[in-house]
Amino acid sequence: MVISMYVDDRQPERIKTSEDLGKLVRKFRQSQKMTQMDILGLANTGNRFIVELEQGKPTLQLQKVLDVLDLLGLEVIIQKKGSL
Amino acid sequence: MVISMYVDDRQPERIKTSEDLGKLVRKFRQSQKMTQMDILGLANTGNRFIVELEQGKPTLQLQKVLDVLDLLGLEVIIQKKGSL
C-alpha cells in the first residue's frame, strides 16, 4: 500500500557556482531519501568527496562531479544564456 | 553593412563526460569566431587550461570550468534525467 508518493518536479536549475551545485545535490539526494553513504556505494569515491561536493568546494574534479550527477539520475545541459 | 549574420541556434547539449564538454566548448568558441587567446583575456587562466578544457581533460577544477562557460555566454542547467 502506498502511503505517500514523492513526485520531484523541481524545476531545472541554473548552476553558476560550485555552491549552487552543492546545494542542488544535497536537496536532490534528500528528496530521494538517500544518505551520503548510499552514494558512496555507487560511485567509486570516499565520503570526503561527497561531503565536499555538497559543501560546494570549487576545486573538485570535473569528471567525478559528472559521474555523481549521472548516478543520481541527473543530467547536465549546456545552452546559450537566455535560451528559453 | 551586414554581410552575414550567424544565428547560433544550436540545441542545448547533454553533457555526460569532460570530453563532451570539451567538444562543445570548442565548437561554440569557433562559432563565435573567438580564439583561445580571446578567452584567456577574459578568464584568469593560462593557455594551458583552455587547451585542456577543449581536449576534455577529466580532472579540471569545477569552478574554473563554470567560470569559462559563463564568460562564453553559456549556462549550465541540471535537471532530472528524461525531463522533457
Add this chain to the structure above:
DNA sequence: GAAGATTATTACTGATCGGTAATTTTTAAT
C-alpha cells in the same frame, strides 16, 4: 611554400586534490 596566427606541448614548481580510516559533531527518533 612562406609568413603569421593559432593551437599544442613541454619542463619546472608550489599548491592542493582526494582516498582512507579514525574521530568528532550533528541530526533524528523514541
Add this chain to the structure above:
DNA sequence: ATTAAAAATTACCGATCAGTAATAATCTTC
C-alpha cells in the same frame, strides 16, 4: 535525555593540477 544514524572533520600522503613561459606543431591565407 539516550542512543543510533548520518554527516563532517582530521591527519597522512602519493599523485597531480595549473600558472608560466618558452618551444614546437599545426592551420590559414596569400
